[in-house]
Each structure stands twice: as C-alpha cells, then as structure tokens.
Amino acid sequence: MDVPYDGAGASRPNTSPPQTSRHPARNPVTPTGRGFRAKFFSPKNNRLVRCESLLEFDCLHLFEFARGVVRFVEQPKTIRYRVGAASRTYTPDFAVDWSDGRRWLIEVKPADVLAEQRNQEKFDRLSEVFKSQGEQFLLLTDLQIRKSIRLAQIKTLLQVRYGKWLDGATQPAVPSSLANRTIAEALRIGASGRSIVHRLAARELTCCLDTEITGSTLLLPFEESHDDALFV
Known part of the structure; x- marks a missing residue:
C-alpha cells in the first residue's frame, strides 16, 4: 500500500460491546492438549480472543475488519450429533454475529486437511446438522484467509x-x-x-x-x- 499515512501503532479503544455471547463455551486447546497458540486483542469484543492455530489468528483480522461484524467468540458451543450409530461431539472454532442479525458458525482448517476424505464426510454431516437447526455453518481455509x-x-x-x-x-x-x-x-x-x-x-x-x-x-x-x- 503506497498511499501515505501517519502512524500505525495499535491502541485499545474504550468501548464495550453488548454483553451477549462474548465468551467461549470451553477454553481453546490444541489437539495435543498443550493450550492455545496465539492471542488476538479484539477492540470489537474488548478482550483477548484465543486461537488454536496461527491460521485462526489470521482469520480474526477478517472478522475485526468487516464493518458488519458486531462481535465474535471462539468455541461458542458444543453440539452432539450422530454419524450412523456413532454419537460424536463438535465445537465450532468461532461464532460471528452480524449487525443484520446473521450468525455464522465457522470452522477454520487448512485446505489440504479439509480435502481428506474423513474430514469431507465429517463436515458434510455437520453442515446438515446445523442446517436442520436453522444455523449457518461455514468452512474457511487458508485459500480464503491468507490471500x-x-x-x-x-x-x-x-x-x-x-x-x-x-x-x-x-x-x-x-x-x-x-x-x-x-x-x-x-x-x-x-x-x-x-x-x-x-x-x-x-x-x-x-x-x-x-x-x-x-x-x-x-x-x-x-x-x-x-x-x-x-x-x-
């Protein structure tokens, strides 16, 4: 970007978002159980948002930048669903609330991971489950996030x-x-x-x-x- 501007230091504005759905359903941890990988200070949420991966960290910049996004929360809820006879649980990476009333439930994964057959089947099933509940479920990969x-x-x-x-x-x-x-x-x-x-x-x-x-x-x-x- 070669349009000139003066200064780029980030500061935290003294604004508080509405007090709804601001905190995760569980503490984010990595698949290895070693804890979260990064913390992102969100002025929209007026708090640190914790991430399991650096790809999630980059994704949060898109949520923060989008004018219509009011707030977002990591790992907002856990659902139970069935695949055949098996019962499983799933927690979305983020819930994103928009000013027009929309709510997105989002999974963030590298494209090559989502391309694996077992993950395609898993997330196809989850899309069906969320749709049946009237909720919008999206998959975001590095191909969208990391342009x-x-x-x-x-x-x-x-x-x-x-x-x-x-x-x-x-x-x-x-x-x-x-x-x-x-x-x-x-x-x-x-x-x-x-x-x-x-x-x-x-x-x-x-x-x-x-x-x-x-x-x-x-x-x-x-x-x-x-x-x-x-x-x-």
Whole structure:
C-alpha cells in the first residue's frame, strides 16, 4: 500500500460491546492438549480472543475488519450429533454475529486437511446438522484467509483504524464525495492520502484489496456485499 499515512501503532479503544455471547463455551486447546497458540486483542469484543492455530489468528483480522461484524467468540458451543450409530461431539472454532442479525458458525482448517476424505464426510454431516437447526455453518481455509496481498493490506488498515492519529480530534478534513473516483483523482480534488486511508480503514469507503492500493485504485461506497467478499 503506497498511499501515505501517519502512524500505525495499535491502541485499545474504550468501548464495550453488548454483553451477549462474548465468551467461549470451553477454553481453546490444541489437539495435543498443550493450550492455545496465539492471542488476538479484539477492540470489537474488548478482550483477548484465543486461537488454536496461527491460521485462526489470521482469520480474526477478517472478522475485526468487516464493518458488519458486531462481535465474535471462539468455541461458542458444543453440539452432539450422530454419524450412523456413532454419537460424536463438535465445537465450532468461532461464532460471528452480524449487525443484520446473521450468525455464522465457522470452522477454520487448512485446505489440504479439509480435502481428506474423513474430514469431507465429517463436515458434510455437520453442515446438515446445523442446517436442520436453522444455523449457518461455514468452512474457511487458508485459500480464503491468507490471500497474501489482501491479508497484508487488511492488517495495515486495522493498525491505521486503531492508531492514535485517527482519534476524533485529529481526523483530517475530507472532500464531500470520494466514492467512484480513483485515489489519484481524489488527491487532485483536495483529499489527503491520510484522509483516504482513514476512510478505507473505517470502511466508509472500500476498494479492491486483492491488488496493491495505488493511485489508480478505485474508491467505492461501502456495501454489505463488500464484507461478505472478505471471506471468499
């Protein structure tokens, strides 16, 4: 991202999310039982979210960045289900609550692990179980989460979003409409690089994140579909 901005230090805003479903059903542990692998401070949840893998850690950046995501919780509940005569239990990696009322139950796994026959059968069955309960179950892999350019730019924009230079008293003046202009055009009508990045970080404006942000990047007004596209 070569649009200039000042400062990228992350800070913790003093905001508290609604007091619902904020904590996991059980403490996250790795399959070896050695405990969680990483901790991610989520301003949306105003707490540390624990991860079993570094892939989960990267995934949390997408949840935090998506404008429509209100909150998310690790390992939200455990269900019992049947495969043939066998009874099994399963705990999703995350539950994600959206401002429009949707709730996603999510499993995060490497694509090559999900490709194994036993896992395909397991998660096909779980999809059926959750659908029968009226719940939306999604599988997210490294192919969606770790798109290198997109993930790097999301991490940078999150640093900008929570950096002190974005405090209300220091927000830069912005021309009335930057949507449907390229960054170069926005700069020509008086926007600063800092103000453009501010609005991208806040998701007031969006752009294609799968290619490097440059002067030719087109700025778009935010739509809900832009959040859904983060997980594709």
